[in-house]
Amino acid sequence: MSKQTRKTIIAGNWKMNKTRKAAQELAEAIVAACAKHNDLPEIVVCPPFTALPEVLAAVKGSAVSTGAQNMDYHPSGAFTGEIAPPMLTDLAVKYVIIGHSERRQFFGETNASVNLKLKAALEHKLVPIVCVGETLDERESDLTDNVICHQVAAALADVAIESVDPIVFAYEPVWAIGTGKTCEATEANRVCHLIRSTIDGYYQSSQKGAPAAEMVGNLIPVLYGGSVKASNVDEILSKEDVDGALVGGASLTVEDFLPLILSAQKRKQGSLSKGAV
Numbered sequence: 001m002s003k004q005t006r007k008t009i010i011a012g013n014w015k016m017n018k019t020r021k022a023a024q025e026l027a028e029a030i031v032a033a034c035a036k037h038n039d040l041p042e043i044v045v046c047p048p049f050t051a052l053p054e055v056l057a058a059v060k061g062s063a064v065s066t067g068a069q070n071m072d073y074h075p076s077g078a079f080t081g082e083i084a085p086p087m088l089t090d091l092a093v094k095y096v097i098i099g100h101s102e103r104r105q106f107f108g109e110t111n112a113s114v115n116l117k118l119k120a121a122l123e124h125k126l127v128p129i130v131c132v133g134e135t136l137d138e139r140e141s142d143l144t145d146n147v148i149c150h151q152v153a154a155a156l157a158d159v160a161i162e163s164v165d166p167i168v169f170a171y172e173p174v175w176a177i178g179t180g181k182t183c184e185a186t187e188a189n190r191v192c193h194l195i196r197s198t199i200d201g202y203y204q205s206s207q208k209g210a211p212a213a214e215m216v217g218n219l220i221p222v223l224y225g226g227s228v229k230a231s232n233v234d235e236i237l238s239k240e241d242v243d244g245a246l247v248g249g250a251s252l253t254v255e256d257f258l259p260l261i262l263s264a265q266k267r268k269q270g271s272l273s274k275g276a277v
């Protein structure tokens, strides 16, 4: 599968922003803006849990899908403050972000919990967007590739090759998130490619090189995230291995988000690589 046939995805992670009314207004504005365009990429908005019902109602019947920013991996139980996968599917949420670096940094998310959440998402037919990325220290110590390979392989532990198809990965260098520092597009592309080849390698070694495992990494959309905005999105999305973007700050207004959607539309239509760097 080539970049033309893999899904192009623009996902907005609203983080801990927007009350219900503000979330509904933003979702409605995005839907209205998108209604003026055809052949759009996959568009996902991930509001806080509290605003999911309003956002789901606002995007119903439109080109926009909804995702959660996190979830627990247990189906139910005594886990105060957590949200279980069936609670998301009950709302008809389609996507869930797993292992965002803010969860890893501030809320004790580990490679092991990411793996459990990934498996729970697949089991409950949620589309997981699995985030991986190195810190500044790790980059400066030349550990980027080790960290990425390890995070990807750990996330996939015990995930059967037959189940891999819906997974989306996002490369989000921690030092580029919310800092205004974007990873160079060629470097983002290199790491997105590394994610793909790590997936291939993982299944080749775990399945002893079975031919079906050969190209599985090529099926999986890999997004870039970290200070994506209108001024850098074309260059990033023009790269072969970057299938879209996971966006924080620039997803919080329709004025900032729409140009990213339209850039992804150009990628989907194959017109970006010629125009951009």
Ligand code: PGA
Binding pocket: 013, 172, 176, 177, 178, 179, 180, 225, 226, 227, 228, 246, 247, 248, 249, 250
């Ligand atoms: P940012 O966040 O676009 O504000 O850097 C990206 C993310 O955290 O997913």
